[in-house]
Amino acid sequence: MSDRSEADRRQQESRVQRLIRRPEAGAMVVMIVAIVSITIASNGNALNALGIKNNLAIIAQFGIIATGAAMLMIAGEFDLSIGSMIGFSGMSIAMMLKWGLPFGLGAATPFSAFFITLAMTLALGWLIGTIVVRSGLSSFIVSLAFLFFLRGTTEVCFRLINQSTQISGLEDFKETSWFADIFGGEAFGFLYDIAFQLGFNLNRRGEQWVTGVDARVVWWIVIAGAAYIILSRTQLGNWIFATGDNKDAARANGVPVNRVKVGLFMFTAFCATIFAACQVFDTNTADAAKGNLMELNAIAIAVVGGTLMTGGFGSVIGVVFGAVTFGLVANAVFYIPWLDGSWYRVFVGVVLLAAVFANERIRKRITGGI
Amino acid sequence: MAEPYLKVEGIVKKFGPFTALNGVSLDVYPGEVHALLGDNGAGKSTLIKTLAGVHEPTAGQIYVEGKPVKFRSPRDASSAGIGTVYQDLAVNPLISVTRNFFMGRELLRGPKGIGLLRMDEMDKIAHDEMLKIGIDISDPQQAVGTMSGGQRQTLAIARAIYFGAKVLILDEPTSALGQKQQMEVLKTMMRVRKRGDIAIIFITHNEIHSQLVADRYTFLALGQVIGAGKAGELEHDEIRRLMAGGAEMADLEQELSGI
Numbered sequence: 001m002s003d004r005s006e007a008d009r010r011q012q013e014s015r016v017q018r019l020i021r022r023p024e025a026g027a028m029v030v031m032i033v034a035i036v037s038i039t040i041a042s043n044g045n046a047l048n049a050l051g052i053k054n055n056l057a058i059i060a061q062f063g064i065i066a067t068g069a070a071m072l073m074i075a076g077e078f079d080l081s082i083g084s085m086i087g088f089s090g091m092s093i094a095m096m097l098k099w100g101l102p103f104g105l106g107a108a109t110p111f112s113a114f115f116i117t118l119a120m121t122l123a124l125g126w127l128i129g130t131i132v133v134r135s136g137l138s139s140f141i142v143s144l145a146f147l148f149f150l151r152g153t154t155e156v157c158f159r160l161i162n163q164s165t166q167i168s169g170l171e172d173f174k175e176t177s178w179f180a181d182i183f184g185g186e187a188f189g190f191l192y193d194i195a196f197q198l199g200f201n202l203n204r205r206g207e208q209w210v211t212g213v214d215a216r217v218v219w220w221i222v223i224a225g226a227a228y229i230i231l232s233r234t235q236l237g238n239w240i241f242a243t244g245d246n247k248d249a250a251r252a253n254g255v256p257v258n259r260v261k262v263g264l265f266m267f268t269a270f271c272a273t274i275f276a277a278c279q280v281f282d283t284n285t286a287d288a289a290k291g292n293l294m295e296l297n298a299i300a301i302a303v304v305g306g307t308l309m310t311g312g313f314g315s316v317i318g319v320v321f322g323a324v325t326f327g328l329v330a331n332a333v334f335y336i337p338w339l340d341g342s343w344y345r346v347f348v349g350v351v352l353l354a355a356v357f358a359n360e361r362i363r364k365r366i367t368g369g370i
Numbered sequence: 371m372a373e374p375y376l377k378v379e380g381i382v383k384k385f386g387p388f389t390a391l392n393g394v395s396l397d398v399y400p401g402e403v404h405a406l407l408g409d410n411g412a413g414k415s416t417l418i419k420t421l422a423g424v425h426e427p428t429a430g431q432i433y434v435e436g437k438p439v440k441f442r443s444p445r446d447a448s449s450a451g452i453g454t455v456y457q458d459l460a461v462n463p464l465i466s467v468t469r470n471f472f473m474g475r476e477l478l479r480g481p482k483g484i485g486l487l488r489m490d491e492m493d494k495i496a497h498d499e500m501l502k503i504g505i506d507i508s509d510p511q512q513a514v515g516t517m518s519g520g521q522r523q524t525l526a527i528a529r530a531i532y533f534g535a536k537v538l539i540l541d542e543p544t545s546a547l548g549q550k551q552q553m554e555v556l557k558t559m560m561r562v563r564k565r566g567d568i569a570i571i572f573i574t575h576n577e578i579h580s581q582l583v584a585d586r587y588t589f590l591a592l593g594q595v596i597g598a599g600k601a602g603e604l605e606h607d608e609i610r611r612l613m614a615g616g617a618e619m620a621d622l623e624q625e626l627s628g629i
């Protein structure tokens with residue numbers, strides 16, 4: 001009895017138990033259920049050569065912004081301006097490409113249009129973050145203000161300069177510019193080539209059907225991969241967790257809490273800009289309504305992926321699973337003819353609520369509540 | 371007699387018209403537990419915050435190893451070897467023991483910020499440092515939230531010592547704990563004391579705890595030192611009287627019976 005210590009009261013868990021208790025576990029189960037049921041219901045069409053390309057396009061879109069939203073949520077803040085930031089940066093890039101650089105600096109290239117836009121969005125991210133950390137106001141309210149501000153600015157700029165809230169028929173820059181191609185072009189073509197050689201990926205005439213997935217899939221892999229390494233392996237990752245968990249404790253131990261938060265607001269702005277650049281250079285269009293409600297999708301995916309609303313805990317892998325699930329379900333209407341597209345939102349509502357309860361259980365277990 | 375590591379002379383701290391500390395002096399020697407006792411509002415918290423660099427004193431002087439020092443920030447105090455373990459411990463419950471242990475001072479391979487964490491090495495140091503002062507955590511990757519209050523206290527103390535604290539300020543380390551865990555914390559304090567090179571300032575309400583571990587006492591009341599002395603020199607009743615802010619127990623008994 002006397003040699004029993006406090007440590008003995010904690011049961012050692014087996015490998016399987018640990019796996020089940022990881023924050024990603026729930027998201028993975030939901031993802032597998034979604035993949036299997038959509039594949040069956042669509043007679044496999046959702047996962048044929050074109051299905052994979054189309055699904056990955058939206059999965060990557062979701063994945064890019066959800067990664068940014070999740071990182072910021074782990075640090076304890078929200079960014080509701082993501083969707084409007086997408087609209088703003090898409091407008092900015094397309095407008096420069098169509099009407100030239102501001103202040104009469106001549107015609108824009110994809111390169112200059114992108115980087116000038118990125119400089120503006122990073123500055124906006126910095127501004128939102130700085131207002132949040134300096135004022136101590138809830139990021140919910142501050143970023144909500146920017147949701148309206150940026151959407152309004154986008155529409156006003158469109159009408160003032162372009163006389164219409166849409167730009168279409170831009171030149172197909174990805175044909176002539178490598179820089180536009182890394183956003184709007186295709187990638188992983190070799191996989192489709194191999195599939196073609198192996199006798200898949202044929203169209204009705206027996207020629208190669210699909211030549212590659214959208215370039216944004218690469219951006220998603222890069223952003224999610226970088227976020228994973230930063231969060232799990234680096235000093236910055238430790239600071240992000242510490243900032244979201246108990247920021248006073250983090251500050252007392254020398255963590256630059258405010259700089260971490262401002263940096264992550266800039267990161268969500270970066271993700272939104274990449275999202276927009278991929279969209280503009282892929283479709284050669286822009287629209288003032290682009291990215292509408294995307295901030296809410298991003299937050300929902302982050303939550304379903306196991307990120308706590310209160311911060312301090314979350315997983316990039318869970319966000320990847322969440323993005324796959326949401327992307328597949330959002331696209332399911334195209335493969336399952338009898339399906340009403342609005343079921344997507346029903347699904348999101350149900351899964352979100354279930355995920356919040358599951359996450360709360362995880363939080364209580366870690367903090368000793370159960 | 372050894373030199374005091376930390377010497378405080380005539381510290382005055384005023385917040386506007388309110389005098390929180392009115393000329394407090396104390397000497398803290400390495401290898402000793404210095405109990406700082408006093409009722410609520412006596413100025414204990416203000417005193418430790420002044421020592422920890424949170425407040426700048428209005429007047430008076432702090433000496434470390436005989437040299438006068440001035441702390442402008444908590445960082446100044448901690449680099450002078452003053453480690454403060456606050457009541458809320460400054461730990462993050464959702465992240466692991468190791469990540470908490472090295473929070474803000476991670477061991478890296480590569481540049482600051484984005485350098486990779488040397489996690490195995492950090493795990494081993496966190497485990498060994500906590501074992502040295504008496505707690506064998508089976509898994510340094512477990513979340514701090516799963517640990518008991520006493521274990522968290524040990525983590526905070528081990529962290530402060532590992533990062534160079536020569537004076538350990540413990541702010542009511544036993545107050546929020548159960549009986550058994552209080553004893554664990556007292557044992558931890560005695561193990562730290564036994565090393566001989568670290569001074570402990572032990573802030574407490576509990577006269578029994580202070581008598582179990584303290585070598586030296588300072589009593590505060592209304593911002594002033596009302597009594598001080600070494601453990602052998604003070605009588606039990608005297609300690610109790612000073613703890614109550616100098617009120618005579620007999621008077622209190624009389625007052626109580628008169629109600």
